[in-house]
Amino acid sequence: GFPTVQDLKNDLHSHERICFLADPSRISSSLNDIDFIDFCRSKPHTWLQSTWAGVESLINTKAIKENALLLTRVGGIFGQQMAEYVLGMIINKERQFSTLAKNQLQHTWEKICDYRKLSQLTIGIMGAGDIGSFIAKSAKLGFNMRVKMLRRSDTETEHCDEIYTLKSSSDLVKFLGSTDYIVNVLPHTSETAGLLSGDVLRICAEKRPILINVGRGSIIDEMSLLKSLGEGWIGGAILDVFSTEPLPESSPLWDHPKVTITPHVSAVSLGPDIAQLFSSNLKLSLEGNEPNFIVDPNRGY
Numbered sequence: 001g002f003p004t005v006q007d008l009k010n011d012l013h014s015h016e017r018i019c020f021l022a023d024p025s026r027i028s029s030s031l032n033d034i035d036f037i038d039f040c041r042s043k044p045h046t047w048l049q050s051t052w053a054g055v056e057s058l059i060n061t062k063a064i065k066e067n068a069l070l071l072t073r074v075g076g077i078f079g080q081q082m083a084e085y086v087l088g089m090i091i092n093k094e095r096q097f098s099t100l101a102k103n104q105l106q107h108t109w110e111k112i113c114d115y116r117k118l119s120q121l122t123i124g125i126m127g128a129g130d131i132g133s134f135i136a137k138s139a140k141l142g143f144n145m146r147v148k149m150l151r152r153s154d155t156e157t158e159h160c161d162e163i164y165t166l167k168s169s170s171d172l173v174k175f176l177g178s179t180d181y182i183v184n185v186l187p188h189t190s191e192t193a194g195l196l197s198g199d200v201l202r203i204c205a206e207k208r209p210i211l212i213n214v215g216r217g218s219i220i221d222e223m224s225l226l227k228s229l230g231e232g233w234i235g236g237a238i239l240d241v242f243s244t245e246p247l248p249e250s251s252p253l254w255d256h257p258k259v260t261i262t263p264h265v266s267a268v269s270l271g272p273d274i275a276q277l278f279s280s281n282l283k284l285s286l287e288g289n290e291p292n293f294i295v296d297p298n299r300g301y
Helices: 005-012 034-041 079-095 097-105 130-143 169-176 200-204 222-230 271-286
Strands: 017-022 045-050 070-072 122-126 146-151 162-165 181-184 210-213 236-239 259-261
Touching: 005 034, 017 271, 045 271, 079 097, 079 130, 079 210, 079 236, 122 130, 130 146, 146 169, 162 169, 169 200, 200 222, 222 236
Parallel strands: 017 045, 045 070, 122 146, 122 181, 146 162, 181 210, 210 236, 236 259
Antiparallel strands: none
């Protein structure tokens, strides 16, 4: 487990600059401990580098809310992994590789020729951070897909054909109603929670896009997702993240014929990547500069 406050005091009492590199699941309880918070406050430069990109389990802790230490998240290293996952799933869906694999098991020689080229398709990416931008770049440069993005601002984004803003409900409608694949990479915030819940996806009924969620499960609740699938508003869902993880065995999503489930593996924290990120941020900190990917608790990421 994470060291006790007494251990920290014994080992680090003479140090003014303290840096923690920790998995959120191992340190989150300490961030609500009064003694730990007092220890952090006693040091003028205390910084926590999370090994995860998502920080919702940390930003609501007492230490972060009271600014007892600086929090940085993982960033800049998951883009390629998630782009590979997203585009791999799209290719698998369009070329029907799963059906071909089943045909092999049944010794069936059946050509599948009614597929769409990716250059004929529009991908709509929800989130224009480093991950969303990498997916956009890969989709545009690798497969000449039409790329649309939904983001907080209407700032011009490279490798993107159209920009829509989160704050505009009319933009959300236009964005959702004109894509073949909706890819969510948005973090969990008060602004994004439930963004696709209710009857929001009704606007998709004409194109019946596939929803790929690699962001956070809170973007749509399970009942809304099941309704959207049942009503035929969307053509399917590829889900790597869920509001409750692991996904309960009782969830009807497991057996839904239009749902593909993976256990939060679209991108993982690989040791060498985390070490390089921490080393870079540590160098910046020691030089008196701010590290990269500082978390703003008010924004939620």
